[in-house]
Amino acid sequence: MGAQTSFADGTITAAVTDSGIGRVTINRADKRNALTDAMWRALPAAFAWLTRDKQARVIIIDGAGNRDFSAGADIGEFDTLRKDAETARVYEAGNSAAFAAIRTCPVPVIAAVRGICFGGGFGLAAAADIRIADETARFAIPAARLGLAYPLDAVQDLVRALGDQAARYALYSTREFSALEAKALGCLTALHRPDDLDTEVNALAEAIAEAxxxxxxxxxxxxxxxxxxxxxxxxxxxxxxxxxxxxxxxxxxxxxxxxxxxxxxxxx
CATH class of the missing domain: 1.10.287 (Helix Hairpins)
Structure with missing residues (x-):
């Protein structure tokens, strides 16, 4: 039977259908689904629950609120949790574990992207097997505007998602680019109208679950x-x-x- 649960005080939710389609939702819509440290550290548990405990055959990751995928890490925590190299290493271990949970998940992960997909949010999507977006999606890697560097594994995922030249351009310039540009770069498998995104993503997930x-x-x-x-x-x-x-x-x-x-x- 289908099941659902939540992590990090409900800011990460996980659900699975009877047919084995899992879903992880970043559930902080009022903050554009920006991820706190607790949320980063909850993501591996959510993926483990779906694959190990519930035998999901495919997993969709998305953002709550039908507006944004994720604005990335919650910068409001940086003054305490990411204030220097020592604290950054501890903080980024949680980031890397989240990226790895997606990248090494034993079943395919589909990122369903709408609205903002920035920074660490883009990192999560880049770690997924397949990225599908609607026309509202916007992508950016603003590390150089904040004066920090992303974890090495996250950069490697971005290179795989964007290609070498586009990843360099995005990281060095911090320039925002559109869903159409992302599709042209090969970062997206498909691009749909906003009203069609859920239907198309679910259809793909169903096809994978039936295999x-x-x-x-x-x-x-x-x-x-x-x-x-x-x-x-x-x-x-x-x-x-x-x-x-x-x-x-x-x-x-x-x-x-x-x-x-x-x-x-x-x-x-």
Whole structure:
């Protein structure tokens, strides 16, 4: 059955449907979904709850309020929690854990972006597998206006999302760019009218949830291994791929093909 829960006093919510579609929502609309330190540190728990406890097959991450994805980190905390290099290292460990929770999530993560997607909010979207936006989306990386630097892993995600030249341009200039520009750069998989965004994102999530879960997980592991060039990641991806050929779902997929029907995958 579907389920939902919340973290960080309700500012991060997680829900999953009966069909295995998970959703993580940044729930601070009155602050343009800016993330506090507690929210950053809650995100890994939200993703773990969905994948480990609830067996979600795909996860959508979005912002509450139908207006903005996220303005990034709550700058109001910086005077105390990010005031120097020592405190910044502690603070940014929470940022990096949140980015990693998305990047290394065993199932695909779709970022549904509308409105502002700035700074650390852009970092969260950049860590996702797929980014889909509506025409109101705006992107920026304002670190150089604040006089700080982003964590290395976040910059690497931005390079993957934007490409080398566009990432340099965005980081150095702090220039804001539109959803249309983001789409042209290859940062977005698709761009939709505001009224259509939820429908299109949900349709994609449903298609992923209906696919064989072990196959989808193996594909994500293989893509991540290619990105990281890590030998252990390659070995893990290879094991996941091998396991699909011994799975119940592989037998079901073959039967469904010969019987000309839609397969019913169990994830086993």
């Amino acid at each position: 064989a879960p072990m196959s989808v997980r193996a594909s994500k592991a293989a893509i991540n291994a290619h990105s990281s060039r890590d030998e252990a990641a390659f070995a893990s991806a290879s094991r996941l791929a091998d396991a699909t050929f011994e799975s119940v779902d592989y037998a079901e997929g073959r039967r469904a093909f010969t019987q000309k029907r839609r397969p019913d995958f169990s994830g086993q």
